[in-house]
Amino acid sequence: MMQDARAKIIFKHSWGDYFLFRLESPQIAKKAKPGQFLMIRVNDQPYPLLRRPISIHAADNKNLEIFFQIAGRGTAILAEKTEQETLDILGPLGNGFRLDAVYRARTAFLVGGGRGIAPLYFLGIELQKLGAGVLTLYGGQSLPDIPLKEKFKESGLDILCSTDDGSHGFRGFVTGLLEAELRRRKPESLFVCGPDLMMKRTADIALRRNIPAQFSLESMMGCGFGACWGCVRRIKKDDTGEWRKICEDGPVFSAEEILWDKDSHD
Amino acid sequence: MIDLSVDLGFLKLRNPVLAASGTFGYGLEFLPLVDLEKLGGIIVKGLYFGPREGNPPPRLVETAGGLINAIGLPGIGVEKFAEEILPRLRKIDTVVFVNVCGESEEEYIKVVEFLDRQQGIAAYELNISCPNVKKNGLCPALDPKSTESLIRRVKAAGRRPVIAKLSPNVTSIVEIAKAAEEAGADGISLINTLLAMAVDIETRRPKLGNILGGLSGPAIKPIALRMVYQVASAVKIPVIGVGGIMSGADALEFLIVGAKAVQIGTANFVDPAASVRTVKEIGEFCERQSIQNIAELIGTLKI
Numbered sequence: 001m002m003q004d005a006r007a008k009i010i011f012k013h014s015w016g017d018y019f020l021f022r023l024e025s026p027q028i029a030k031k032a033k034p035g036q037f038l039m040i041r042v043n044d045q046p047y048p049l050l051r052r053p054i055s056i057h058a059a060d061n062k063n064l065e066i067f068f069q070i071a072g073r074g075t076a077i078l079a080e081k082t083e084q085e086t087l088d089i090l091g092p093l094g095n096g097f098r099l100d101a102v103y104r105a106r107t108a109f110l111v112g113g114g115r116g117i118a119p120l121y122f123l124g125i126e127l128q129k130l131g132a133g134v135l136t137l138y139g140g141q142s143l144p145d146i147p148l149k150e151k152f153k154e155s156g157l158d159i160l161c162s163t164d165d166g167s168h169g170f171r172g173f174v175t176g177l178l179e180a181e182l183r184r185r186k187p188e189s190l191f192v193c194g195p196d197l198m199m200k201r202t203a204d205i206a207l208r209r210n211i212p213a214q215f216s217l218e219s220m221m222g223c224g225f226g227a228c229w230g231c232v233r234r235i236k237k238d239d240t241g242e243w244r245k246i247c248e249d250g251p252v253f254s255a256e257e258i259l260w261d262k263d264s265h266d
Numbered sequence: 267m268i269d270l271s272v273d274l275g276f277l278k279l280r281n282p283v284l285a286a287s288g289t290f291g292y293g294l295e296f297l298p299l300v301d302l303e304k305l306g307g308i309i310v311k312g313l314y315f316g317p318r319e320g321n322p323p324p325r326l327v328e329t330a331g332g333l334i335n336a337i338g339l340p341g342i343g344v345e346k347f348a349e350e351i352l353p354r355l356r357k358i359d360t361v362v363f364v365n366v367c368g369e370s371e372e373e374y375i376k377v378v379e380f381l382d383r384q385q386g387i388a389a390y391e392l393n394i395s396c397p398n399v400k401k402n403g404l405c406p407a408l409d410p411k412s413t414e415s416l417i418r419r420v421k422a423a424g425r426r427p428v429i430a431k432l433s434p435n436v437t438s439i440v441e442i443a444k445a446a447e448e449a450g451a452d453g454i455s456l457i458n459t460l461l462a463m464a465v466d467i468e469t470r471r472p473k474l475g476n477i478l479g480g481l482s483g484p485a486i487k488p489i490a491l492r493m494v495y496q497v498a499s500a501v502k503i504p505v506i507g508v509g510g511i512m513s514g515a516d517a518l519e520f521l522i523v524g525a526k527a528v529q530i531g532t533a534n535f536v537d538p539a540a541s542v543r544t545v546k547e548i549g550e551f552c553e554r555q556s557i558q559n560i561a562e563l564i565g566t567l568k569i
Binding site: 219 | 289290296319320323326329330331335340483512534535536537
């Protein structure tokens with residue numbers, strides 16, 4: 001069940017536009033599952049008015065981590081917060097990755113683009129605890145856009161990186177790296193988070209190769225817990241599909257469910 | 267003990283704070299954070315007869331001091347509401363208002379006739395003012411004749427009190443409010459959202475899938491307050507103030523200009539416990555001002 005808590009920032013680190021906060025919030029941290037998110041209030045002023053949905057990057061019994069990129073007015077204000085300040089956080093929200101598939105996955109590829117890497121670290125740690133073989137594929141435009149690569153390695157998670165400009169790892173999109181790896185081995189599950197176009201391409205690859213894949217979607221949200229119906233995506237139902245709430249019904253959906261072309265703004 | 271109860275004539279509320287339709291889901295969504303029994307009541311999300319999809323995204327855009335929405339009244343329809351939601355709400359000691367929608371006068375009547383057979387509903391709030399379901403924000407509340415006709419027919423068809431939720435997108439709000447009163451409305455909710463838009467300058471596209479939407483939040487509070495002030499002094503039926511209320515202080519402004527009760531809307535997104543916090547803040551104000559009974563404060567604007 002969600003809680004509204006005051007969480008102290010006990011650690012902050014930044015890499016350019018990317019930020020990592022560790023937040024002290026035992027109540028929420030204990031309940032958090034990979035793929036869930038927080039609604040964070042960035043100020044008590046009327047603009048920006050709404051909370052910002054930020055995925056949970058890591059959690060233990062005491063602390064939560066968030067990893068985010070400055071993407072607009074709200075995250076810019078959030079990035080200014082300093083250690084020892086407290087944040088008003090609401091969570092854990094959403095369903096997270098579907099655990100039946102997580103438990104079944106003996107080998108999994110985690111595919112993250114840019115800030116979409118955030119929830120995959122938490123998932124990777126949990127999969128590792130379950131004894132699964134996990135490979136993370138992490139892509140960004142350039143070397144500064146893949147700041148978490150060392151963190152994965154330090155946690156014992158195998159990771160391969162791609163950059164669009166070739167400044168580090170595979171040259172090209174992370175979907176290209178994925179295709180190259182899939183020619184070598186086939187995982188039992190894909191877990192994906194990143195820009196819409198990257199996720200759409202990954203869904204095409206997963207469906208073509210018949211690999212179960214789950215996608216964590218991003219959206220602006222009003223409330224974050226199903227009350228406002230503001231964050232919807234077209235999800236398969238009968239012939240035409242239906243608008244489903246990302247916050248309450250997601251944010252994770254499977255490759256077969258998401259009707260990418262109906263509402264993506266690529 | 268300060269008495270926060272207010273009398274709407276047709277119904278007594280334990281305090282003047284209601285949760286506004288469209289911002290509070292079906293009420294149950296807020297149970298982890300809000301004790302519904304501490305509120306004056308809740309107004310559940312607008313219901314058409316059948317389930318509805320709502321508008322294509324993007325459905326929300328933030329603007330200075332506010333939020334433009336073009337949700338388009340998606341919902342589960344009355345049958346599912348009666349089967350799945352109402353039985354759970356009946357176990358909670360709170361007043362439930364249902365916001366009633368319709369594509370036509372006939373649909374409003376059909377919804378009310380169905381809900382009349384269900385237990386656990388105190389009154390209907392007629393949503394005649396949603397700007398997001400027809401082109402260019404058209405709705406019955408833009409015209410006194412269609413307002414009057416619809417309310418008259420719904421009142422004749424149903425057994426419960428009817429509150430008309432009016433639109434601010436009119437030249438004379440007093441004229442529409444008087445038409446609602448004339449038609450037999452038991453109360454008036456003021457205001458629904460202001461017809462608005464936002465544009466992405468890079469793509470030159472509207473920021474909302476529906477092009478136009480309804481502005482809510484602190485940005486609209488002064489307009490809502492002005493309209494409540496004008497209407498409360500022109501009609502005899504109770505006026506319920508809504509529009510940008512974020513705190514007890516905001517709510518008190520509405521009570522002072524004559525609102526018998528208030529609704530908390532967009533604030534529920536920012537602070538899910540905003541409604542109960544508002545009740546608490548009103549109580550603290552009364553204590554500070556030695557007001558024994560909140561009714562003493564209503565309509566006491568000094569000019």
